[in-house]
Amino acid sequence: MMLIECPWCGPRDQSEFRCGGEAHIVRPTDSEGMSDAEWADYVFMRKNPKGIHHERWFHAHGCRRWFNMTRDTVSDRILAVYKVGETSPVGDGAAAEAGAEASK
Amino acid sequence: MAEPAATTQTPVRRAALDALGLTAAAPAGAQVTLRALADVCRLNLRLDAGIGAAVAALAAAGWTLPTTAGGVAKAADGRRALWLGPDEWLLLAPLDAREAMLSALGSALAGHHHALVDLTDNYAGIEIAGRPAADVLAKGCPLDLDERAFPSGRVAQSLLGKADMILERRPDGADGVPVYQVTVRRSFARYAWDWLADGALEFGLAVAV
Numbered sequence: 001m002m003l004i005e006c007p008w009c010g011p012r013d014q015s016e017f018r019c020g021g022e023a024h025i026v027r028p029t030d031s032e033g034m035s036d037a038e039w040a041d042y043v044f045m046r047k048n049p050k051g052i053h054h055e056r057w058f059h060a061h062g063c064r065r066w067f068n069m070t071r072d073t074v075s076d077r078i079l080a081v082y083k084v085g086e087t088s089p090v091g092d093g094a095a096a097e098a099g100a101e102a103s104k
Numbered sequence: 105m106a107e108p109a110a111t112t113q114t115p116v117r118r119a120a121l122d123a124l125g126l127t128a129a130a131p132a133g134a135q136v137t138l139r140a141l142a143d144v145c146r147l148n149l150r151l152d153a154g155i156g157a158a159v160a161a162l163a164a165a166g167w168t169l170p171t172t173a174g175g176v177a178k179a180a181d182g183r184r185a186l187w188l189g190p191d192e193w194l195l196l197a198p199l200d201a202r203e204a205m206l207s208a209l210g211s212a213l214a215g216h217h218h219a220l221v222d223l224t225d226n227y228a229g230i231e232i233a234g235r236p237a238a239d240v241l242a243k244g245c246p247l248d249l250d251e252r253a254f255p256s257g258r259v260a261q262s263l264l265g266k267a268d269m270i271l272e273r274r275p276d277g278a279d280g281v282p283v284y285q286v287t288v289r290r291s292f293a294r295y296a297w298d299w300l301a302d303g304a305l306e307f308g309l310a311v312a313v
């Protein structure tokens with residue numbers, strides 16, 4: 001049994017929740033100008049990191065609200081839970097990754 | 105083919121568990137009582153609780169919306185507003201108040217962004233009472249049902265076995281026994297009843313009608 005802290009309901013059992021995959025993927029606004037490869041990247045490509053991951057979760061059998069979670073995919077430890085539209089308070093995996101790309 | 109005869113009769117209202125043909129039974133030593141509850145008016149309200157004018161109009165119509173998670177606000181005539189989410193409530197009232205409620209709430213909320221949906225026939229209610237009632241529920245519900253976490257006057261949505269459930273802890277019974285109201289989708293009524301009855305067997309099961 002693993003407890004997940006719903007931002008509205010408080011700690012609830014994992015069985016009440018569903019994971020909605022990687023968070024913070026923004027729908028492109030310039031869809032007409034996008035190449036097939038860019039579309040494919042938006043629709044299909046996900047990070048799947050070993051370590052810190054920002055995810056969308058859904059309290060499916062509770063208040064039925066979506067929220068975000070930062071989770072360590074190695075230890076399964078939940079590092080932060082935050083509402084849709086907010087930024088994760090935990091060390092940003094995305095930013096770190098972007099930094100690594102830029103320094104190559 | 106003859107036209108069906110016109111009728112002015114209203115359809116017969118059948119409670120979700122009528123088909124079980126339940127009869128009252130109180131075996132000696134039974135510690136858990138199950139009761140199929142008669143239908144009540146159930147309205148689902150979606151509203152941004154930050155719209156002060158709408159909240160004030162509701163208050164004037166006799167409805168206070170609980171804003172803390174799991175809260176239940178009582179109104180006149182046994183009416184209750186159950187917290188389902190940060191912008192969602194279930195309003196309960198006697199069945200014969202349905203039409204009046206729909207129109208009163210409709211006018212109170214007119215001009216405010218909201219959704220008011222009549223779910224009266226969507227749900228079925230079962231009451232489970234008795235000292236081991238929480239132990240029966242805990243067999244298939246992951247909620248923390250301890251007195252400190254889930255006292256009287258609290259509500260939560262969760263699972264009962266495979267069924268979505270709205271669980272409300274009602275005021276304790278006459279001799280201080282805990283009383284819970286289980287609300288499930290109507291099509292899950294029999295599943296929930298059988299599930300609770302099975303879970304209660306080891307404690308002795310009484311049926312109230």
Ligand SMILES: [Zn+2]
Nearest residue numbers: 006009059063
């Ligand atoms: Zn929740």
